[in-house]
Amino acid sequence: MVDTGLIEKICSKDKLAISRTITKIELANSNSIEILKELHKKTGKSYRIGITGPPGAGKSSLTNQLTKLYRKKGFTVGIIAVDPTSPFTGGALLGDRVRMSEIGNDAGVFIRSMATRGSLGGLSSKTQDAADVLDAAGFDFIIFETVGVGQSELDIVKIADTTIVVLVPESGDSIQAMKAGLMEIADIFVLNKSDRPGADNVMTSLKTMIYLKDHTTEDWLPAIIKTIAPENIGIDELAGEIDKHKNFLTANNLFEKKRSEHSKLRVKEIVEELIKDELWNTKRLIELESEIKKVVAGKYSPYQIAEDLINNYKNSLTD
Ligand SMILES: Nc1nc2c(ncn2[C@@H]2O[C@H](COP(=O)(O)OP(=O)(O)OP(=O)(O)O)[C@@H](O)[C@H]2O)c(=O)[nH]1
Ligand SMILES: [Mg+2]
Structure with a gap:
């Protein structure tokens, strides 16, 4: 739930509220996404x-x-x-x-x-x-x-x-x-x-x-x-x-066109960030850690491990 008081404060140029919100964004505070969704309107x-x-x-x-x-x-x-x-x-x-x-x-x-x-x-x-x-x-x-x-x-x-x-x-x-x-x-x-x-x-x-x-x-x-x-x-x-x-x-x-281009890039970036976060959960990081020795030893190609990890990720989506 987004604090409507905060949104109102931001919209009335309350510097403290603005500043705190930007800090939340910098720290990737989970609440910041909800605030941003609300503010985007x-x-x-x-x-x-x-x-x-x-x-x-x-x-x-x-x-x-x-x-x-x-x-x-x-x-x-x-x-x-x-x-x-x-x-x-x-x-x-x-x-x-x-x-x-x-x-x-x-x-x-x-x-x-x-x-x-x-x-x-x-x-x-x-x-x-x-x-x-x-x-x-x-x-x-x-x-x-x-x-x-x-x-x-x-x-x-x-x-x-x-x-x-x-x-x-x-x-x-x-x-x-x-x-x-x-x-x-x-x-x-x-x-x-x-x-x-x-x-x-x-x-x-x-x-x-x-x-x-x-x-x-x-x-x-x-x-x-x-x-x-x-x-x-x-x-x-x-x-x-x-x-x-x-x-x-x-x-x-060109203004609309430019803004669309910018928004498109932005959505792509956000999607990539979100997927990255989901993909590299603790379990997969541990898997990577344990498999990496095989790559160094020449038993496994990095591609092989990457494919395994991605398959594992895909399977997790249909679970
Ligand atoms: N002679 C002269 N000095 C200038 C001019 N504009 C800026 N300065 C001086 O150049 C120095 C750097 O200016 P800033 O505005 O801090 O430059 P900046 O590009 O923001 O610097 P960074 O953020 O550190 O990359 C300061 O000492 C300014 O006073 C100018 O038109 N002529
Ligand atoms: Mg400067």
């Missing part, structure tokens, strides 16, 4: 923005400024920092390098960090659950901040409606190398720290790359926005571009 209104890029590129600074701008326009904002590299202490805001306290104390802003690194299902599953809580709570925008290292940044596209890739003038040398990864996922590029030398060169290489990429006149071509986050330069343009992308998705029926 109230979701679908938030616009989800992903901000990714190399460590220290200014993602938190941009999130901070963008949030202030949205607040000024009367919108509410939920922020999820996924695997932050900056040090965190309980309740601390997006790293002490950035003064987020102004927005953190605002009733219309909720900030939360989540550690998903190394967890099964990676970034998307639990982050999406947390985003659903914020969506049900009625935040107009949800911003995900993820550090772009390796493959993990690419997962952001599975959860965001608009993906922003933040680069800095020093990224110039690595732009060619990033081609396959970040290039593909960016709806908008932000060239932050454009007060530093080299910004124009990076701008030129990015532009060239965007236009050289196969595209038709109907495709969305990522814009490049120059920003200096601490000075609030370029933030209006960035918000304008996010809006433009949002309108582009809606006008071309």
